[in-house]
Amino acid sequence: MPHEIGLIGATGIAERAVLAPAARREDIRVRAVAAHTPDRATAFRARHGLPGGHAGYRELLDDEAVDTVYISLHNTAHAQWAVEAARAAKNVVIEKPLCLGRRELHALRHAASATGVHVVEAVMTADHPWQAAVRDLIDSAELGALTAIHSYIGFEPPDRRGYRFRPELGGGAFLDTASYWLQAVQATAGLDGATPGGRSDFGGPGGVDLEFTATLDLPSGARATLHATLGEGYRADHEFVFTRGRVRLRNFLRPAAGPLPVNLHIAPDGAPRRVLSFPASCYYDDQLDRFLTRVSAPPADQWRAVAERVSLMEDCYLAALAAPGASRARTAPSGARGALAAPGAGTGR
Structure with a gap:
């Protein structure tokens, strides 16, 4: 059935x-x-x-x-x-x-x-094979030690009256993009022991964050940074910086549009560059496959990994709110160290 x-x-x-x-x-x-x-x-x-x-x-x-x-x-x-x-x-x-x-x-x-x-x-990008490939590069130290991860994610929503531009509904650049970033860092470098930070002037309508910079200082000494924007054009890139090279992934959201490939561009210092290509896939088909695999077995304890991501997302956001220059008109959305949304709040779509 x-x-x-x-x-x-x-x-x-x-x-x-x-x-x-x-x-x-x-x-x-x-x-x-x-x-x-x-x-x-x-x-x-x-x-x-x-x-x-x-x-x-x-x-x-x-x-x-x-x-x-x-x-x-x-x-x-x-x-x-x-x-x-x-x-x-x-x-x-x-x-x-x-x-x-x-x-x-x-x-x-x-x-x-x-x-x-x-x-x-x-998170439609979860478990794509490129993540395991980057993890292998980190673990093998083929390019030396990982020193930084730079992620750039930006969207140009067609409707500026939607929830993304309403902070009271959890809008803003960071909450729109943080799950992609945190899941990718967790799957490649790991999140255990990360120290979070965040910065935004919350200068958009109603105090929404149209730009947000989030950081994670990892125990290894590497720093993961998310540069998130809303309303300034589309971008979805990751770059992994090593002591002896770089790995770039451009437009990692491409397979949301249909069965399309993604490519890792691996650039060792002083050696020829190479491209690691992955077969075309569709993120939404893959996402339903993962769901069916999950529900076919008894509930597994996935909560530790989820809690890592949620806690760091919350702390990056709260750090930005507390930073000098943050708009005093902006407050944490309900749920960030607060109660669940009040009954009746679940409207709007």
Whole structure:
């Protein structure tokens, strides 16, 4: 029997990340959708020919035919509805970021453990083979010791009225990009023992961060840096700096657009450069494969790795808020050392 997915959020990312890849397979079926208004859910359901639609999120969670919920709301609503879904004994796939801080993570872990369900953060780039290849280069010391990781991630959203430009909904450059960065550093150099830092003037509308620089000082002496921007054009690059060379990965988000390859450019000092190419793949297809692999086994303890990422994301953000020059109009979003979003906050998509 296929997994029956219910969508919380009638969104474009739900179309790309779930509906499109599910249409190419028989082991997953999108059964129903709920949106912040019944009319939006009805229109989305009709456009995609879904069997069911619901007047609200709670009604979808009460649908016994749905075994998995995919959440693509604004960032401050992720944890609230993920907790509700876990309490309803549904497996949960959440668009990044999984949640906004330790307290939200604690509530989500407790709810999932109580009902024995799986919770997956939809970081589409996770586990791509390039990450293992970089890890091998670090472990082998072929290029010497790793000294720095530079990540550049920027987006140009089509709608500047959306949640990304509303700090009260968890918008901003950092929260939009941090999951990609933290997962990549964790998979290659590791996050254990990292010391976080952050800087932004929070000078955008309402105090949103249109630019953000986050740092992680690793126990090895290497420093990982994220340069995140919002509204200044698209960019998605990683560079790994070693004592005897560099490794570059340009446009690492390419496979989100379809089956496309990515290439590692390896440049040893004083030796010919080489390109390590990986077969074309589609991130969203890969993401559903990982989900099916996860739910086919008993819930594993993935929480330590998740907690590393969430804690460092929170601390980078709080460091930027406390730094000189940060706008006093900006405050931490709900969930960053605060309570879960209040009931009713899970609207907006």
